[in-house]
Amino acid sequence: MPYVPVSPGFRPELLRSAEQRWRIILDTRPDLAPALDLQRRLLLLVLDLAEVLDRGKMPRLSLPPKYLAAKLTRGVPAIAGEPIPLPVPILTPPLLQMCDALAAGGAGEAAMHLREALAGGAIEPGSLLTASLSRDQNVIRAGAVHRGLSPDLLWLVGELAVSPFVHLLQRTLFGQPAGDLASALARWNRGHCPACGSWPAVAEVVGGHRTLRCSFCSSAWEPTMYSCIYCEESGEKFVTAAPNEERKDRRLEVCANCSGYLKTVDLPELSPFPLLSISDIETTDLDMAAMEHGYGRPAMKDLKGLRAKG
Ligand SMILES: [Zn+2]
Numbered sequence: 001m002p003y004v005p006v007s008p009g010f011r012p013e014l015l016r017s018a019e020q021r022w023r024i025i026l027d028t029r030p031d032l033a034p035a036l037d038l039q040r041r042l043l044l045l046v047l048d049l050a051e052v053l054d055r056g057k058m059p060r061l062s063l064p065p066k067y068l069a070a071k072l073t074r075g076v077p078a079i080a081g082e083p084i085p086l087p088v089p090i091l092t093p094p095l096l097q098m099c100d101a102l103a104a105g106g107a108g109e110a111a112m113h114l115r116e117a118l119a120g121g122a123i124e125p126g127s128l129l130t131a132s133l134s135r136d137q138n139v140i141r142a143g144a145v146h147r148g149l150s151p152d153l154l155w156l157v158g159e160l161a162v163s164p165f166v167h168l169l170q171r172t173l174f175g176q177p178a179g180d181l182a183s184a185l186a187r188w189n190r191g192h193c194p195a196c197g198s199w200p201a202v203a204e205v206v207g208g209h210r211t212l213r214c215s216f217c218s219s220a221w222e223p224t225m226y227s228c229i230y231c232e233e234s235g236e237k238f239v240t241a242a243p244n245e246e247r248k249d250r251r252l253e254v255c256a257n258c259s260g261y262l263k264t265v266d267l268p269e270l271s272p273f274p275l276l277s278i279s280d281i282e283t284t285d286l287d288m289a290a291m292e293h294g295y296g297r298p299a300m301k302d303l304k305g306l307r308a309k310g
């Protein structure tokens with residue numbers, strides 16, 4: 001079944017598992033200590049926010065399963081183009097705290113400027129969060145550049161603050177799919193996320209199942225075809241290799257057709273939300289290896305173009 005529900009862990013269990021994974025990373029990469037400290041602070045903020053959202057009520061959405069199934073069949077992610085109301089007052093304080101954490105954790109003044117812009121209303125938190133949910137890289141980039149702020153940092157904080165909401169949203173929509181929606185999800189064979197349209201952060205391979213993990217909402221899905229997730233190249237231009245001979249459990253899929261790469265990592269189980277960021281950070285050497293060879297990760301899929309085509 002290509003769409004794989006990932007059960008949420010409980011806080012103590014999640015934190016135990018996170019600490020264990022961080023310790024293993026630190027053993028081999030002591031230089032990553034500051035990055036891991038920052039990741040811990042951000043992860044705790046995300047987790048606190050997820051708990052608040054879990055206790056609250058999801059907005060009422062008129063997205064019937066039949067309608068979503070029809071969208072997925074056209075290759076359009078479930079929430080693309082839907083006007084989904086965000087709980088802005090709940091998301092804003094953690095958004096500012098994430099800026100603080102980034103400022104203390106190495107992003108310094110750039111993050112402080114961002115915080116001032118968000119707290120002072122130069123950037124409306126609600127607009128940022130909405131643009132992030134609709135994955136509108138152009139709007140966020142333009143907004144940052146216009147105000148002399150870091151586009152990457154603005155994208156990052158928006159994404160972090162919305163991630164628990166969008167994760168809950170995909171669980172609400174896809175958690176127990178039945179009928180048409182279940183079969184549309186089972187046929188979802190694309191590289192972008194069926195819920196939000198983002199590219200995966202990594203592929204987590206559990207028991208031989210190559211499961212793509214959304215970098216934004218943490219959805220998990222398993223394409224049935226073995227090909228480049230970005231351009232579907234499956235010929236000899238698409239290669240999987242382990243850059244480190246001694247770590248065959250961590251590989252790169254690279255594609256000479258579109259120059260894209262995807263990290264894949266063998267794990268005993270899929271990372272529960274929000275621990276996927278740990279899979280990402282524990283494989284940063286793979287990113288380096290891919291980029292050294294001229295591979296990159298493409299920009300966001302053009303979701304507006306997809307909808308127009310549909
Ligand atoms: Zn997603």
Ligand SMILES: [Zn+2]
Binds near residue numbers: 228233256259260
């Ligand atoms: Zn490709």
